[in-house]
Amino acid sequence: MSNVIIALATPPLKSALAMIRLSGEGVFEMTDTLFSKKVSETKQRTIYFGTIRDEGEDIDQVCLYAYKGPNTMTGEDVVEISCHGSMVIVNQIVEAYLKRGATYATRGEFSSRAFFNGKMDLIEAESVNDMINARTKEAKNVSLMSLEGKTSKLVAPLKKKIADLLSLVEVNIDYPEYTDIEEVNKETISCAVDEIHKMLATLIKSGREGKIIKDGVKVAIVGEPNVGKSSLLNALLKEEKAIVSPIPGTTRDVVEGDINLRGVEFHLLDTAGIHESTDFIESQGIERSEKMMAQADMIILVVDGSKGLSEFDQKIISSVENQILITVYNKADLITEKNEGVLYISALKQNIQPLLERMFDSLGISGEESFATPSLNSARQLGLLKRIDEVLLKAKKDANNDLPIDLISVNLQAAYNLARELLGEGVTMDLTDEIFSRFCVGK
Numbered sequence: 001m002s003n004v005i006i007a008l009a010t011p012p013l014k015s016a017l018a019m020i021r022l023s024g025e026g027v028f029e030m031t032d033t034l035f036s037k038k039v040s041e042t043k044q045r046t047i048y049f050g051t052i053r054d055e056g057e058d059i060d061q062v063c064l065y066a067y068k069g070p071n072t073m074t075g076e077d078v079v080e081i082s083c084h085g086s087m088v089i090v091n092q093i094v095e096a097y098l099k100r101g102a103t104y105a106t107r108g109e110f111s112s113r114a115f116f117n118g119k120m121d122l123i124e125a126e127s128v129n130d131m132i133n134a135r136t137k138e139a140k141n142v143s144l145m146s147l148e149g150k151t152s153k154l155v156a157p158l159k160k161k162i163a164d165l166l167s168l169v170e171v172n173i174d175y176p177e178y179t180d181i182e183e184v185n186k187e188t189i190s191c192a193v194d195e196i197h198k199m200l201a202t203l204i205k206s207g208r209e210g211k212i213i214k215d216g217v218k219v220a221i222v223g224e225p226n227v228g229k230s231s232l233l234n235a236l237l238k239e240e241k242a243i244v245s246p247i248p249g250t251t252r253d254v255v256e257g258d259i260n261l262r263g264v265e266f267h268l269l270d271t272a273g274i275h276e277s278t279d280f281i282e283s284q285g286i287e288r289s290e291k292m293m294a295q296a297d298m299i300i301l302v303v304d305g306s307k308g309l310s311e312f313d314q315k316i317i318s319s320v321e322n323q324i325l326i327t328v329y330n331k332a333d334l335i336t337e338k339n340e341g342v343l344y345i346s347a348l349k350q351n352i353q354p355l356l357e358r359m360f361d362s363l364g365i366s367g368e369e370s371f372a373t374p375s376l377n378s379a380r381q382l383g384l385l386k387r388i389d390e391v392l393l394k395a396k397k398d399a400n401n402d403l404p405i406d407l408i409s410v411n412l413q414a415a416y417n418l419a420r421e422l423l424g425e426g427v428t429m430d431l432t433d434e435i436f437s438r439f440c441v442g443k
């Protein structure tokens with residue numbers, strides 16, 4: 001069976017042009033059987049203008065780009081066809097190739113082939129998807145640094161440090177009789193682990209910042225009925241998106257909208273006021289609010305400033321553990337006496353600047369340089385960094401407890417393998433399938 005894969009790389013919609021992409025051994029010869037020009041003799045890269053034909057019928061006049069492997073995105077021979085953007089044409093061309101033995105590409109299969117053919121490491125391959133999904137210029141820039149290989153370069157020093165420690169320990173296990181090698185003891189291990197731990201802490205911090213820039217922040221606006229949550233959403237969006245009324249229980253469904261604050265996208269969710277309710281629809285809304293709150297990165301608890309913190313508000317405050325919580329006193333226009341250190345706003349009067357500042361500041365982004373620094377920022381990369389830290393700290397603890405050196409070595413080896421996994425070295429097919437399945441078809 002041929003290993004040629006095919007996919008429409010542009011959206012399946014009527015447009016001026018559409019791009020069909022193919023990759024695999026034999027794709028040039030396959031193309032020769034349906035194209036008016038001979039492409040199988042392409043040496044490097046050539047653009048052809050000609051007609052695609054199948055069973056004696058002309059399908060379309062196209063520009064056909066032939067790229068000879070291995071200097072291609074996938075490392076294989078690649079053909080890209082730029083045809084007129086009607087789905088009839090696209091379907092006919094795809095059908096013509098399928099008849100000749102090509103198969104539909106699965107999600108991310110082009111990138112996965114690039115990875116397995118050594119054209120890019122896993123960090124670079126992941127960034128392809130991030131580039132496509134970028135919703136802000138800043139998010140795109142962070143991903144571009146990964147695509148260009150700048151992020152992958154962060155891994156080498158980390159790997160080296162772990163390897164140095166590991167080899168020192170190994171040499172002491174294998175050649176304990178040698179007197180001219182540095183003897184490993186708990187102090188050396190402790191010191192080396194501390195140094196790597198510091199390195200990891202910096203990587204994790206900038207990774208978290210990068211993640212925020214790349215993925216944005218999910219914000220749940222919560223509070224009791226009638227405190228002004230929907231008014232606040234509208235003020236933040238500068239648009240009358242949610243219905244506002246003096247009747248408590250106005251919002252039933254979650255209302256959403258996005259804003260961009262200094263390059264970070266905040267995905268806002270206005271929720272139903274939470275309280276005891278016997279109304280079926282309202283109860284459903286409240287349930288959704290609680291769900292939204294659990295999924296959010298940031299919670300804005302809106303309090304009616306003219307009444308102060310309620311028992312309910314206290315409950316919310318004590319229930320939030322791993323998220324950013326901002327308590328904001330709304331309806332400041334009704335308050336004459338204000339307390340120090342309290343964040344007052346008036347959604348009605350569009351006076352929300354202090355909140356906007358707090359929202360950005362609470363992300364803890366170090367400064368402008370965070371937007372221009374490469375970072376290991378995907379959930380997979382951050383997860384690996386944390387696991388490396390855990391096993392190294394375990395090794396240090398074992399060393400301090402005078403455990404045998406070969407036991408310590410097991411954890412150091414694990415840390416080294418996890419560091420290799422960052423770039424995709426030594427990872428299994430299952431793992432990469434899992435990663436690439438999140439991609440678009442055609443990428």
Ligand SMILES: Nc1nc2c(ncn2[C@@H]2O[C@H](COP(=O)(O)OP(=O)(O)OP(=O)(O)O)[C@@H](O)[C@H]2O)c(=O)[nH]1
Nearest residue numbers: 225226227228229230231245249250251273347348
């Ligand atoms: N004076 C004053 N009134 C406000 C302010 N913000 C909101 N309100 C009023 O408070 C009432 C409730 O506002 P909403 O925004 O609907 O409140 P909510 O929290 O979304 O209410 P539910 O959806 O019922 O949970 C409306 O009459 C608003 O005009 C404010 O800053 N000052």
Ligand SMILES: [Mg+2]
Nearest residue numbers: 229230250251
């Ligand atoms: Mg509301």
